[in-house]
Amino acid sequence: MNAPSPPLATLENEHPAKSQGLLVWQRFRHNRAGLLAGAVLVALALAVLFAGFLSPYTSSAFHEDANSVAYDYVPPMLTWLHFDGLQPYVYALKRTYNPLTGVKGYAEDGDQRYDVRWFVRGEAYRLLGLFQTNVHLLGTGEPPTSAGQLFLLGTDRFGRDLWSRILYGGRVALGMGPLVVLISFAFGILMGGLSGFYGGLTDTWIQRLVEVAMSLPRLALLLALSATLPPELPPQARFWGIVFILVIVGWAPLARVLRGQVLALREEEFVQASRALGAGDLRLIFRHILPNTLGYLVVAATLAAPSVILLESVLSFFGFGLQEPLVSWGVLMGDLLENFQYQIQFHPWLILPGVFIFVSVLAFNYLGDALRDAIDPFTVVKGAQT
Amino acid sequence: MLNYVLRRLVTTVPLLLVISVIVFWVINLEPGNYCTALRLQGEARYLACLEQTGVDQALPVQYGRWIWGIFTRFDFGFSFQNGQPVLKQLFTAGSWESGTPLLWTLVLSFGAMALSWLLALPIGIYAATHRGGWREGAVNLLGFVGLSVPNFVLAVGLLWALVVVFQVGTHCWQSAQLAQNVCLGVSGLFDGNYVSAPWSFEKVWNLLWHLWPAFLVIGASNLAAIVRYVRGEMLGVLSEPYVQTARSKGLRERVVVYKHALKNALNPLISMLGYWLPSMFEGTLVAAMILQLPTIEKVYWTALRQNDQYVVMAGLLFFSAILIVGNLASDVLLAWVNPKIRYE
Numbered sequence: 001m002n003a004p005s006p007p008l009a010t011l012e013n014e015h016p017a018k019s020q021g022l023l024v025w026q027r028f029r030h031n032r033a034g035l036l037a038g039a040v041l042v043a044l045a046l047a048v049l050f051a052g053f054l055s056p057y058t059s060s061a062f063h064e065d066a067n068s069v070a071y072d073y074v075p076p077m078l079t080w081l082h083f084d085g086l087q088p089y090v091y092a093l094k095r096t097y098n099p100l101t102g103v104k105g106y107a108e109d110g111d112q113r114y115d116v117r118w119f120v121r122g123e124a125y126r127l128l129g130l131f132q133t134n135v136h137l138l139g140t141g142e143p144p145t146s147a148g149q150l151f152l153l154g155t156d157r158f159g160r161d162l163w164s165r166i167l168y169g170g171r172v173a174l175g176m177g178p179l180v181v182l183i184s185f186a187f188g189i190l191m192g193g194l195s196g197f198y199g200g201l202t203d204t205w206i207q208r209l210v211e212v213a214m215s216l217p218r219l220a221l222l223l224a225l226s227a228t229l230p231p232e233l234p235p236q237a238r239f240w241g242i243v244f245i246l247v248i249v250g251w252a253p254l255a256r257v258l259r260g261q262v263l264a265l266r267e268e269e270f271v272q273a274s275r276a277l278g279a280g281d282l283r284l285i286f287r288h289i290l291p292n293t294l295g296y297l298v299v300a301a302t303l304a305a306p307s308v309i310l311l312e313s314v315l316s317f318f319g320f321g322l323q324e325p326l327v328s329w330g331v332l333m334g335d336l337l338e339n340f341q342y343q344i345q346f347h348p349w350l351i352l353p354g355v356f357i358f359v360s361v362l363a364f365n366y367l368g369d370a371l372r373d374a375i376d377p378f379t380v381v382k383g384a385q386t
Numbered sequence: 387m388l389n390y391v392l393r394r395l396v397t398t399v400p401l402l403l404v405i406s407v408i409v410f411w412v413i414n415l416e417p418g419n420y421c422t423a424l425r426l427q428g429e430a431r432y433l434a435c436l437e438q439t440g441v442d443q444a445l446p447v448q449y450g451r452w453i454w455g456i457f458t459r460f461d462f463g464f465s466f467q468n469g470q471p472v473l474k475q476l477f478t479a480g481s482w483e484s485g486t487p488l489l490w491t492l493v494l495s496f497g498a499m500a501l502s503w504l505l506a507l508p509i510g511i512y513a514a515t516h517r518g519g520w521r522e523g524a525v526n527l528l529g530f531v532g533l534s535v536p537n538f539v540l541a542v543g544l545l546w547a548l549v550v551v552f553q554v555g556t557h558c559w560q561s562a563q564l565a566q567n568v569c570l571g572v573s574g575l576f577d578g579n580y581v582s583a584p585w586s587f588e589k590v591w592n593l594l595w596h597l598w599p600a601f602l603v604i605g606a607s608n609l610a611a612i613v614r615y616v617r618g619e620m621l622g623v624l625s626e627p628y629v630q631t632a633r634s635k636g637l638r639e640r641v642v643v644y645k646h647a648l649k650n651a652l653n654p655l656i657s658m659l660g661y662w663l664p665s666m667f668e669g670t671l672v673a674a675m676i677l678q679l680p681t682i683e684k685v686y687w688t689a690l691r692q693n694d695q696y697v698v699m700a701g702l703l704f705f706s707a708i709l710i711v712g713n714l715a716s717d718v719l720l721a722w723v724n725p726k727i728r729y730e
Contacts, residue, residue, distance in 0.1 A: 212404050215713075217705030219668045220686065221412070224698060227690055228416040310536050314672060317538055336542060340676075341549075348546050354539035362534035369530075 024295075027374040034370020037363040044360055048170035052125035055164035056139040056150045059327055061123050063159035066145045071159035074106050074151045076349050081116070081152075088116040090140065092147035103346050114140045114148030154349040156335055165327055166353050172328035174360060176243065176312050177305035184247040185301060188254035193285055195255065196262025206255070213252035222249060222311060226320040235326040242321055246308055254300060258293060265289045295375040302368035306361040313357050329353040387721065394714050401710060402703065403453075409702045410449050413695050420466045420693045439466055441695065452696070462703075463696030465689070472700045476685050483584060484680070490575065491681040494600055494673070495666040499659075502605035502612060510616025514624060515643060525613065532610025537669055541603045541676040548599065574678045600677050604669035608662055615658065619651035653723040660716025664709040 018026075028034060047054055057063070064070045074093065081088055092112035096105045120141035124134040142148040153163040195206040225245045229238055262285075265271060271288050279287070315321030316330030319337065332353040336343045343350060419442070421435035436442045440451075455461040462472040470479065477488040513525035548554050575596050576589065583589055623629065624647050632646045633639075671683040678684075682701065689697035721727045 212401065212408070215401055215405060215706050215710050216408070217664070217668070217702060217709055219671055220683075220702055220705045221409075223687070223690055224409075224412055224702060225415075228412065230416075306534065313536060314538055318675065333539070333542070344542065344546050345549055348550055351539070351542055351546060354536070354542060358535050358539055361536065362530060365530055365534050 024374045028370060031370040031373060033366050034374070037366035037370065040359065040363040041367060044170060044356075044363070045174060048167055048174055049128060051164070051167035051171065052127055052133075053135070054137050055161065055167045056120075056122065056136050056152070057161040057164040058123045058125050059160065059165045059168035060325055061144070061160065061164075063144055063149060063151075063155065063161070065147065070157075071106075071149065071151070071155055072157045073104075073347050074149075074155040074159070076154040076162075076352075077151050078153070080108055089113050090116060090148065090150060093149060094147075101346075109147065112148065114142060114146075116150060117141050153352055154347075156332075156350070162332070162349065162352060165332055166329065166356055169327040169329050169332050169353060170356060170360075172239070172322060172326060173309055173312065173330070173357065176239075176246075176328070177308045177364070180243055180246045180250060180308045181301050181304050183243065184250035184304075185254060185297065187247065188251040189258060189290070189297070191251065192255035192258030193262055193290065196259040197266060197281070197285055197289070199263075203259070207259070210252045210256050210259075213249070214256070216249065218249050219311070219314065222246075222315060223318070223320055226315055231323075235323060239322060239326060242312065242315065246311060249311075250304065250308065254304075257296070257300070261293045261296065262289055265292055299368055299372045299375060302364060302371055306364040306368075309357065309361055309364070329357045333357075387718075391714070391718060394717070398707075398710055398714075402707065405706045406453060406699070406703060407449070409699050409706075410445075410452070412702075413699055414445055416693070420695060423693075452699070462700040465697050466694045467689075467692060472696045475689075475697055476682055476700055476704065479685075480680070485575075487680060487682045487685050490679060491667070491670060491683065494597075494604060494670050494679065494681060495663075497597065498601045498605035498669065499608065499662065499666050501601050502609035506609050506612035507616060510613045511620060511643065511648065513613065513617045514620030517621075525617065529610045529614040529617075532606050532613070535606060537603050537606065537672045538676060540606055541599075541673055544599050544603065545676070575680060600673050600679055603673040603677065604666060607669070608665065611662075612655070615655055616651065619654060620647060623647045623651045654720075656723050657716050657720035660712045660714070660719055663712035663715065664705075667705060667708055 052058065062070060071093065077090060080090055082090065090113075091108035091110055092114065094107045094109035096107045097103075098105065116138060117140070118138065119135055120139040121134050122136045122139050122141065123144075124132060127133050138150065140146075140148045140150050151161050151163070153161075153166065155161055156165070191206050191210070195203045195210075222245060225248075226242065229241045233241065266289065271284060274284060274288050312321055312328060313330030313333070316328050317334045317337070319334055322328050322331050324331070330353075333350065336347075336350045420439055421432055421441055424435045425432045440448065443451075452463055455463065460473075464471050465475040468475070478486045480486040480489075509525060509528070513522060516522070576592050624643075629642060629647055632642045637646075667683070670679075670681055671687070673679060674681045674683040675687055682704070686698065686701035686705075688694075689701065
C-alpha cells in the first residue's frame with residue numbers, strides 16, 4: 001500500500017493515453033485512398049454549397065440570342081477556351097447546320113473575342129440561401145442575349161447551362177444521401193435497439209416486420225411507390241415523399257444487424273454492472289450499449305449513403321423521382337431518355353451528370369472502406385507510431 | 387436439414403400473403419385508376435371499362451377476389467391492356483421465334499451471373515497471388531469502380547461509346563425526326579429484321595452480339611463484388627498453415643493454389659449466390675429499360691406506366707418471391723458447404 005509508486009507524470013510521458021478517436025484518426029491518416037476520397041467529398045460538398053458563386057449562371061436561367069432563339073444544346077465549351085498568356089477568352093457562338101444529318105450545332109466565330117473574367121456580375125442568386133448577390137467566380141460578363149457566353153459543359157434543350165445545373169443538382173444528390181441515412185438510421189436504431197434489448201414478444205414482432213421489409217423488392221417497389229405520388233404535388237413535397245420512400249426500404253437491414261449487436265452487448269459485464277447500480281433502460285441503451293455500436297454505425301452510414309444516391313438517381317432518371325424545377329443529377333440525365341437514340345448520338349454531353357454520380361459514389365465507397373479499416377483495432381498500419 | 391427447408395418454405399406463404407396486402411395497398415394509393423383516363427372519351431366508355439375491370443369495387447372486395455383467385459385457380463387476374471391472363475402477359479407471351487419474357491429474364495440474369503463468375507474468378511485469384519505493386523492497386527480500383535458505377539450510367543455510357551465512339555451498329559432505320567437513316571445496332575435483343583425470323587446460326591450470332599452489353603451492365607457490380615470477395619478469401623486461405631505444408635511437400639504452386647486453396651476459399655462465396663440472385667433481377671430491371679430488352683421487368687415497367695394494376699401486383703409478388711427464394715437458397719447453401727452450421 002505504502003510502497004513508493006513511480007510518479008504518474010513519467011508514466012504518462014512514456015505511454016501517453018490516446019483517446020479512441022485519436023487512434024482511429026492515426027490509422028485513417030495512413031490510408032491515402034481514404035484521405036483522397038474524403039477530400040473529394042469535402043470539395044464536392046463545398047462546390048455544391050457555393051454553387052451559385054462557382055457557376056457562371058443559375059440553374060434555371062434560359063439563354064437565348066437577340067432573336068429569342070434559345071442557345072439549345074450548345075456543346076461543352078471547355079475545348080473552346082483559349083488562352084492569351086494567362087488571360088482566358090472564348091469566341092462568340094455561331095450557329096451551324098449540317099444539311100446531311102439535319103442536325104443543328106454551334107461553332108466558334110473567330111471574329112468576336114470575349115475575355116473570361118474573374119468575379120463578374122451576372123444573374124442574381126442567393127449565396128448559401130442567405131445573401132442576395134450577383135457576383136460569379138467566372139464568366140464573360142456579357143448580357144444574356146450576347147453571343148459571348150461561357151457554357152463550360154454545354155447547355156440543355158432550353159439553353160440552360162449544364163455546369164451550373166450540375167452544381168445545383170449536386171445539392172439534392174449529395175444532400176439526400178445523408179438525410180435519408182440519418183432518418184432511416186434513427187428508425188433502424190430504434191427498432192433494432194428495442195428488439196435486441198427487450199427480446200421476447202417485442203423482438204418477435206419487430207423481427208417479423210424486418211423480415212417483411214427485407215422481402216420487398218427494393219427497386220420495383222420504389223418505382224411503384226413513386227408512381228403513386230400525384231404529379232401535381234409541389235416539388236418540395238415530392239422531395240420529402242421520395243425521402244420517405246427511401247427510408248421505408250432502407251431501415252430494415254440495419255435494424256437486423258443492430259439487434260444482433262445489442263443482444264450480445266446486453267449480456268456484457270459492464271452493462272450488467274450498470275444495471276446493478278440501478279441504471280434505467282434508457283440510460284443503459286443510450287449510455288452503455290449504443291456507444292459501443294458507434295464504430296459499426298459510422299461505417300454502415302458511410303456505405304449506405306451511396307446506395308441512397310444511386311436509388312434517387314435511378315428514380316429521377318426514369319422520371320419517377322424528383323421533378324423540375326428541383327434538379328438532381330438523375331433528373332439531369334433524364335433529359336436523355338426522351339428520344340434516347342437521337343440524344344445519345346448528337347448530344348452526348350448530357351451524360352456528364354452521371355460522371356458526378358459515379359465520382360461521389362466512388363468516394364463514399366472508398367471512405368467507408370477506409371473508415372472500416374481505421375475503426376477495426378486489429379488493422380496493422382505500416383509506419384504508424386504506436 | 388430437409389425439415390428446416392420445409393419449414394422455411396411453409397413460412398413463405400404467410401410472408402407472401404402479407405406482402406400481397408402491402409402490394410395491393412401501394413397500388414391503390416394512387417388517386418384514380420386504369421379507367422380514369424377513359425373519362426375523357428365519354429362516360430359510356432368509362433362505365434364499360436369499370437364493368438370490365440371492376441376497379442370501382444370496394445378495396446377489400448377487390449383484394450379478396452384477387453387472392454381467392456390465386457389460391458383456388460392460380461389466377462392472378464388479367465391485363466387491362468389486352469385482356470390476357472397476367473401470368474401469360476408477364477411470363478409466356480411471345481412466340482418460339484421471338485422468345486418469351488420469362489426466357490429472356492432467365493437468360494439475362496443467369497447469363498450475366500455466369501459470365502461475371504467466369505471473369506471474376508481468374509481476376510480475383512490473380513490479385514491474391516500477385517500481391518503488391520500496381521497490379522493490386524489496379525484490381526482494387528477495378529473492384530471499387532465496378533461497385534460504384536450506377537448501372538444506368540454504365541448502360542448509357544456504353545451505348546454512347548458503342549454508337550458514337552466506335553460507330554458500331556449495322557441496323558439502320560428511317561428516323562421520323564431526322565427524315566433519314568439512323569444507325570444503332572446495340573439495343574434490343576435482335577436487329578429489327580431478325581426479331582420474328584426463324585432461328586438460324588445468323589440469328590443466334592446476332593443475339594449474342596446484342597447480349598454482351600446487357601450482360602456487362604447487369605453483371606458489372608456483381609463482377610466487382612466477386613473479385614473483391616475471391617481476393618479476400620484467397621488471401622486468408624493462402625496464409626493458413628496447411629497451405630504452407632502443401633508447399634513444403636514440394637507441390638507445384640499451381641496445385642497449391644487451385645487444388646488446396648481455391649476449394650476452401652470458394653466455400654463462403656457459394657453461399658453468396660443466393661443473395662446475388664435478387665440483385666441480378668434488379669440489374670435486369672434497369673438494363674431492360676435502357677437497352678429495350680423484352681424481359682419480365684420490361685412488361686412490369688410498361689404495366690406500371692399504364693396503371694395496369696394486376697400485372698404490376700403480380701410482378702411485385704414475383705420479385706418478392708425471387709428475393710425470398712434467394713435468401714433461403716443462400717442459407718441452405720451456407721449449411722451445405724460449411725458443416726459447422728446446423729439448422730434444426
